[in-house]
Structures are given as C-alpha cells and as structure tokens.
Amino acid sequence: MTYSTEKLQEEKVFKDPVHRYIHVRDRVIWDLIGTKEFQRLRRIRQLGTTYLTFHGAEHSRFNHSLGVYEIIRRIVDDVFAPRSEWDQSERLVSLCAALLHDLGHGPFSHSFEKVFDFDHEAFTQAIILGDTGVNRVLSRVDESFPQHVSDVIAKTYENKQVISLISSQIDADRMDYLQRDAYFTGVSYGHFDMERILRVLRPREDQVVIKSSGMHAVEDYIMSRYQMYWQVYFHPVTRSSEVILTKVLHRAKELSEENYEFAMEPYHFVSMFKGDVTLQDYLKLDESIVLYYFQMWEEEKDPILSDLCQRFMNRNLFKYVEFDPSKEYKKLNKLEKLFQQAGLNPEYYLVVDSSSDLPYDFYRPGEEEERVPIHLMMPSGELRELSRQSDIVDAISGKRRTDHKLYYPKDCVMNDSTHKEIKAEIRNILGIN
Incomplete structure (x- = not known):
C-alpha cells in the first residue's frame, strides 16, 4: 500500500452542524488537517467582520474547508465513482484541493487583501508549493503532486x-458556505436542497453537469446565493465595520511610512507596510494577532488611529446614507471640504463603499473572465445552458446589481461643541437631523 492509498485504521469523524458528520479515512487528508498551516484556519473567521452584525457568525475557515472537503468526498466516492466519464485516479487531488482551497486567506480575509493588495489564492499556492508542512505531506504522495493540487x-x-x-x-x-453562513448567522436565505443537487450531478467530458430533473433544486440554489449576498455578505453594518477595519490598517501603514513612533510597534505588519512580505511573515498573522494590535493602538497618541481602533473594538461604527458617486460627485467634493474644515480628515471619515454581485451568468465571447455556465443534461443526453430552460434564472442572468453607500461618523457630525455652523451644513447635505 502506498501513501496515496493508505487508510486510517479507524475512520475519523468531525461532528458538523451542516453535514452532521465529516468523514476522514485517507491518511493524506488526516495528515494535512494536522499541519500548522491548516490549523491556522481555526483562527480566521469565515465571514470576517460579519460577527459585528450577526453575533453568531464566529465560524472559521477551518470549519468551511472541512465542509467543502466532505461535499467533494461524497461526490467522488458516492456519485461519480461508478461512472465511466469520471477518472477515479483524480480522487485524491480533488479531495486535497477541496480541503486546501482557502489555505491562503489572511485575517479578516478580503478587507486585508484590499489594503495590502494581496491575493489569497496566490498565497494558497505559495503554501502548497513552499517550505511548509502541507507541502511535505503532499510531496509524500508524489513529487509532482503539490503542483497538481496548486x-x-x-x-x-x-x-x-x-x-x-x-x-x-x-x-x-459555494454549496458549503451558503449553508454554513446561513446556519451561523441565523438567517433562512441560504438553505437549498443540496442532497438533491448531489444526486443529479454528472461528470460529462470536461465539465460537471446537472440532470434536467434537478433544475428546480438548482434554481433554489441560485436564489439562495442571490439573497445571501444582499442580506448577509453586503449588509450595510458589516460594510461599515469593514470600512473602519480597512482605514485602521491604512492609517497604521501611513504612520509607519512617516516614521511615526508607535507606543506598540507593529512588528507583525512591518514587512507588509514595506511591500516585501514573506510567506513566513504572512503565516504568523491571524485575527487574534490583529485584534491585539487594535486593542493596544486604542492608546496611541495619533488621534485618528486611536479613534478608529476604539470604534472597531467597541462597535461604534459609521452610519451611512445612500449615495451614487457617478451622479453626486459634486456633493462629495463639497462634503470633503466641509469635513476638512470641521477637523475630520475625509480620507478616514468620509468613505464611499460599493458592493456588486452577478448572481449567474453564461459565457460571452471576448469577456476577460470566462464564466463556465451551468449545463442541464436532458433525457436525450443533449446539454442545454441553464438560463435557456429556467425562466427564474433567465430573469436574473447577466444582470449585475450594484449598491453604493456613503459612510461617516454620525456622532462627530451631530456634536456641535465645535464647528457648529459647518456641521449644520454637513447634516443638511447628508439629509440627517
């Protein structure tokens, strides 16, 4: 028996609120879970700052990664295994890629990526191919196996x-995070009939297709995704906390570049501020480290950094008004000048934030990003693109929804102890009392 086919003497199981149990029999998978790089995912929340909006959203990337692995395990072992169009030799690479797909996420994930221009997928590949425990496990399968997973x-x-x-x-x-995020946030939007979808998945040439009898389950899945994005992922309060988190990191980076003397030196961030972060520096960061710095920076002499950290740690978030930057840019210019006059740096205290989502699309020649459509397999064996068969999906297909909001510190704007007339004008433009 080779390492790639070695099984544990006894199956290991993880109790899971979404899938009931996550089953591990492969030695390779068990060894990957035990690496320090994978265990780090326990300390990174799946939904970033969403816990400040939905208090149950404390689940981690570790939870989610195990969930994705379990769905793939069920597909390749239970659904695809007996089918001639599936190559069973691809089983292990599929399981490993599913387990490790989010390995490169940093603390607070996407907010962190924006500030430092990181790509979590690039870091995932770097961990898989670098001098890491994960690479050593994968290399035991075959010296080329880490590259295949990457x-x-x-x-x-x-x-x-x-x-x-x-x-x-x-x-x-997506099938895991929609259900998992719905469970931990307590909302009902993300639920769909995954069992039905798994039963009707079929390997076909160079893609995975859905039997046409499962179309309604797929429609439910598409609508679940649509609702989750606008009710949870793009929730305006979550976006406010992300704005403040991003501005804290921007301020710390700016101060570092100005050789500001921190009372709490940001050792873990130095290489990121300089733009020469190493993989080992990156892997030392998790959310507990970031929150420790934020708590210490509440006492910094710099009033902006101190204030923003206090806001984030104590959930004193920015308020918002609906705002269209393409039509209201003159209003924004006016507000920026007034904020400056009122002693509020608009770079940090007046922020336009935009969210955009495309719930489903089909491939259009010439587009930069190729979107592989969902294909239904008809009883005749013919493949038809989903939106051609489903009126529900057709109604939202290719339609991008975008939302813009203007965030600001309402408590400062309402405080008339200084700059009374200027703040009154600010409130008038914002349309607040």
Missing part, C-alpha cells in the same frame, strides 16, 4: 472536471 486552485489543471467541482457557478465551495 494547479487545481489556479484553475489551470488539465482535468476541467476537477476544477469545476471546486470552482464554478455551482461548486462545493
């Missing part, structure tokens, strides 16, 4: 079926 993450792997299982418009990643 290629799946990068969407360059030669077997497109494997890629579509983990990254497509209906994949194991």
Whole structure:
C-alpha cells in the first residue's frame, strides 16, 4: 500500500452542524488537517467582520474547508465513482484541493487583501508549493503532486472536471458556505436542497453537469446565493465595520511610512507596510494577532488611529446614507471640504463603499473572465445552458446589481461643541437631523 492509498485504521469523524458528520479515512487528508498551516484556519473567521452584525457568525475557515472537503468526498466516492466519464485516479487531488482551497486567506480575509493588495489564492499556492508542512505531506504522495493540487486552485489543471467541482457557478465551495453562513448567522436565505443537487450531478467530458430533473433544486440554489449576498455578505453594518477595519490598517501603514513612533510597534505588519512580505511573515498573522494590535493602538497618541481602533473594538461604527458617486460627485467634493474644515480628515471619515454581485451568468465571447455556465443534461443526453430552460434564472442572468453607500461618523457630525455652523451644513447635505 502506498501513501496515496493508505487508510486510517479507524475512520475519523468531525461532528458538523451542516453535514452532521465529516468523514476522514485517507491518511493524506488526516495528515494535512494536522499541519500548522491548516490549523491556522481555526483562527480566521469565515465571514470576517460579519460577527459585528450577526453575533453568531464566529465560524472559521477551518470549519468551511472541512465542509467543502466532505461535499467533494461524497461526490467522488458516492456519485461519480461508478461512472465511466469520471477518472477515479483524480480522487485524491480533488479531495486535497477541496480541503486546501482557502489555505491562503489572511485575517479578516478580503478587507486585508484590499489594503495590502494581496491575493489569497496566490498565497494558497505559495503554501502548497513552499517550505511548509502541507507541502511535505503532499510531496509524500508524489513529487509532482503539490503542483497538481496548486494547479487545481489556479484553475489551470488539465482535468476541467476537477476544477469545476471546486470552482464554478455551482461548486462545493459555494454549496458549503451558503449553508454554513446561513446556519451561523441565523438567517433562512441560504438553505437549498443540496442532497438533491448531489444526486443529479454528472461528470460529462470536461465539465460537471446537472440532470434536467434537478433544475428546480438548482434554481433554489441560485436564489439562495442571490439573497445571501444582499442580506448577509453586503449588509450595510458589516460594510461599515469593514470600512473602519480597512482605514485602521491604512492609517497604521501611513504612520509607519512617516516614521511615526508607535507606543506598540507593529512588528507583525512591518514587512507588509514595506511591500516585501514573506510567506513566513504572512503565516504568523491571524485575527487574534490583529485584534491585539487594535486593542493596544486604542492608546496611541495619533488621534485618528486611536479613534478608529476604539470604534472597531467597541462597535461604534459609521452610519451611512445612500449615495451614487457617478451622479453626486459634486456633493462629495463639497462634503470633503466641509469635513476638512470641521477637523475630520475625509480620507478616514468620509468613505464611499460599493458592493456588486452577478448572481449567474453564461459565457460571452471576448469577456476577460470566462464564466463556465451551468449545463442541464436532458433525457436525450443533449446539454442545454441553464438560463435557456429556467425562466427564474433567465430573469436574473447577466444582470449585475450594484449598491453604493456613503459612510461617516454620525456622532462627530451631530456634536456641535465645535464647528457648529459647518456641521449644520454637513447634516443638511447628508439629509440627517
């Protein structure tokens, strides 16, 4: 028996609120879970700052990664295994890519990426291919195996079926996070009939398709995703906390570049501020580290950094008004000048934030990002693109929804102890009392 086929003497299980149990029999998977790089995901929340809006959203990237692995395990072992169009030799690379797909996420994930111009997928590949415990486990399978797993993450792997299982418009990643995020936030939007979808998945040439009898379950999934984005992921309070988090990091970076003397020196951030972060520096960061700095920076002499950290740590968030920057840019210019006159740096205290989502799309030649459509397999064996069969999906297909908000510190704007007339004008423009 080789390492790639070695099984544990006894199956290991993780009790899970979404899938009931997560089953591990493969030695490779068990060893990957035990690496320090994978265990780090316990200290990174799946939904970033969303816990400040939905107090139950404390689940981690570790939870989610195990969930994606379990969905893929069920597909390749229970649904695809007996089918001739599935190559069973791709089983292990599929399981490993599913487990490791989010390995490169940093603390507070997407907010962190914006500030430092990071790409979590690039870091995922760097961990898989670098001098890490994960790489050592994967290399025991075969010296080329880490590259194969990395290629799946990068969407360059030669077997497109494997890629579509983990990254497509209906994949194991989305199927897990929609249900998991709905469970932990307490909302009902993200629930759909995953059992039905798994039963009707079929490997077909270079993609994974859905039997036409499962179309209604897929419609439910698409609508669940649509609702979750606008009710949870783009919730305006969560966006406010992300704005403040981002501005804290921007301020600390700016102060570092100005050689400001921190009372609490940001050792963990130095290489990031300089733009030469190493993989080892990156792996030392998790959310507990970031929150420790934020708590210490509440006492900093710099009033902006101190104030923003206090706001984030104590959930004294910015308020917002609806705002269209393409039509109201003159209003924004006026507000920026007034904020400056009122002693509020508009760079940090007046922020336009935009959210955008495309719930489903089909491939259009010439587009930069190729969106592989969901195909239904008709009883005849013919493939038809989902929106051609579903009126529900057709109604939202290709329609991008965008939302803009203007965030500001209402408590400062309402405080008339200084700059009374200027603040009155600010309130008048914002339309607040």
